[in-house]
Amino acid sequence: MVVVRPLNLVELADGELVKRAKRGDVGAYEQIVERYREPVFRVAFLVTRSGADAEEAAQDAFVKAHAALGRFRAGAPLRPWLMRIAVNESRNRVRSAARRETLALRAAAGRPPEDADPSPEAALLAAERRRELLAALERLREEDRLAIACRYFLGLSEREAAQVLGWRRGTLKSRLSRALGRLRAELGEEAGT
Amino acid sequence: MSDLERTLQAVGAELEYPATPELAAAVAERVQRRTPPAVRPARRTLAIALALALLGAGAAFAAAPGVRHSVLDWLGLRSVHIERAPKLPALPPGRAAGNLGLGTHTTLAAARSHAGFPLLVPARRPDEVYLAPAPAGKRVALAYQPGRGLPRAHETGLGMLITEFRGRQPHELIRKTLPPGTRARAVSIGGDRGVWIAGRPHEVLYMDADGRIDTDTLRLAGNTLLWSHGGVLVRIEADVPLRSALRIARSMR
Numbered sequence: 001m002v003v004v005r006p007l008n009l010v011e012l013a014d015g016e017l018v019k020r021a022k023r024g025d026v027g028a029y030e031q032i033v034e035r036y037r038e039p040v041f042r043v044a045f046l047v048t049r050s051g052a053d054a055e056e057a058a059q060d061a062f063v064k065a066h067a068a069l070g071r072f073r074a075g076a077p078l079r080p081w082l083m084r085i086a087v088n089e090s091r092n093r094v095r096s097a098a099r100r101e102t103l104a105l106r107a108a109a110g111r112p113p114e115d116a117d118p119s120p121e122a123a124l125l126a127a128e129r130r131r132e133l134l135a136a137l138e139r140l141r142e143e144d145r146l147a148i149a150c151r152y153f154l155g156l157s158e159r160e161a162a163q164v165l166g167w168r169r170g171t172l173k174s175r176l177s178r179a180l181g182r183l184r185a186e187l188g189e190e191a192g193t
Numbered sequence: 194m195s196d197l198e199r200t201l202q203a204v205g206a207e208l209e210y211p212a213t214p215e216l217a218a219a220v221a222e223r224v225q226r227r228t229p230p231a232v233r234p235a236r237r238t239l240a241i242a243l244a245l246a247l248l249g250a251g252a253a254f255a256a257a258p259g260v261r262h263s264v265l266d267w268l269g270l271r272s273v274h275i276e277r278a279p280k281l282p283a284l285p286p287g288r289a290a291g292n293l294g295l296g297t298h299t300t301l302a303a304a305r306s307h308a309g310f311p312l313l314v315p316a317r318r319p320d321e322v323y324l325a326p327a328p329a330g331k332r333v334a335l336a337y338q339p340g341r342g343l344p345r346a347h348e349t350g351l352g353m354l355i356t357e358f359r360g361r362q363p364h365e366l367i368r369k370t371l372p373p374g375t376r377a378r379a380v381s382i383g384g385d386r387g388v389w390i391a392g393r394p395h396e397v398l399y400m401d402a403d404g405r406i407d408t409d410t411l412r413l414a415g416n417t418l419l420w421s422h423g424g425v426l427v428r429i430e431a432d433v434p435l436r437s438a439l440r441i442a443r444s445m446r
Contacts, residue, residue, distance in 0.1 A: 026221050026224055026225050027221075029220070029221065029224060030217040030218075030220070030221045031217075033216050033217040033220045033221070034217045037213055037214075037215075037216045037217065038213045040216075041210075041213045041214065041216070042210055042213070045210055045211060051211035054211070055214045055216075058214070058216055059216055059219055059220060059223075062216060062220040063220055063223045063224060066220070066224045103208060103209075104208075104209045129200065130200065130203065130204045130207065133200060133201070133204055134204065148201060149205075152198060152201035152202050152204075152205050153201070153202075153204070153205030153208055154205065155202070155205065180195070180197055180198070183197060184197060187197075
């Protein structure tokens with residue numbers, strides 16, 4: 001059997017890369033960019049909902065983060081720190097731009113899986129329901145939408161999501177709970193299900 | 194977690210994100226403009242790579258002990274050192290098998306008897322066989338012309354190139370320098386651990402018997418499957434997907 005799994009081959013730990021980047025090793029910083037460009041770009045996209053804006057915001061975020069490396073606390077997690085800078089960059093762009101794309105699901109997601117498990121959970125995953133959910137999400141206020149996006153779409157822990165959004169953990173929790181409640185109301189569900 | 198939360202997670206997994214743009218080069222360029230000119234990272238990285246290779250495997254251990262031990266020992270590829278670099282050096286334009294520095298043209302039978310190790314050969318026999326001196330015995334190169342599922346590789350002009358030699362550290366050291374956009378994954382080939390490197394071309398440096406970098410063999414490699422079998426380092430370079438490379442690797446006897 002062939003086992004294939006991704007491996008960060010001989011890639012240095014974040015802390016070592018940061019140390020080298022601080023000393024002026026641009027190659028080390030490039031490695032950091034390569035490592036985190038996806039979460040940074042994606043969080044920028046979830047805020048701006050524009051591929052072009054997200055790319056600019058992500059690039060600017062990495063350039064600003066480089067300049068701010070001196071303030072990065074040794075041993076702190078790098079990913080949420082970079083994502084937070086990207087969120088700030090992205091929010092500035094949202095304020096100054098007009099038209100936004102809406103979040104879309106991949107075409108493949110429109111087909112219910114043929115061998116779907118007939119459990120209630122699986123039934124909830126029906127494509128129609130997911131599209132409704134996205135539409136309902138669009139009607140939420142920005143901070144509620146961002147709480148949902150960071151926590152569930154990007155799969156961040158509460159702690160990380162709070163860090164990325166620059167909020168206290170309690171603030172994130174209450175916004176998350178409010179956002180879920182509004183989504184349930186939009187979808188005509190009873191609270192607490 | 195509630196049903197709604199689970200549904201949100203499922204939606205997140207199916208969200209259509211635009212392709213993540215390549216950011217590293219643009220960021221590096223912008224960062225470099227603000228960095229004092231005394232630091233020339235690309236050259237410096239290569240210089241360090243060369244210097245470490247010149248000093249030999251011992252130096253590489255000293256430079257990155259954690260890295261070598263945790264990853265290469267896990268892989269069982271102790272003679273291989275892989276690192277990332279922002280840029281690769283300019284190389285002479287594409288070479289054909291004859292001037293790839295593969296060694297002396299020979300036959301498969303002669304290569305088998307002179308290799309000094311059990312030579313692994315795929316079910317599909319090579320078009321040409323080369324033999325070159327290596328620090329611990331010989332290095333054998335099996336060259337395949339393009340065709341029959343093996344596209345012409347830009348880097349070698351060949352369909353496939355397989356090299357094998359006894360890779361016992363600290364006598365032999367291969368360095369692979371990966372630019373951004375090149376990915377490495379751990380793979381397993383019939384119980385042997387290996388690595389698949391794909392994407393943009395990467396650099397291969399050989400250390401010769403005297404511990405010097407042989408610039409004649411400095412060249413770029415495309416998709417590469419590299420593993421170690423019974424102390425012999427086997428490398429397949431071909432512009433094929435991982436699946437095909439593994440099929441070829443598993444056919445080797």
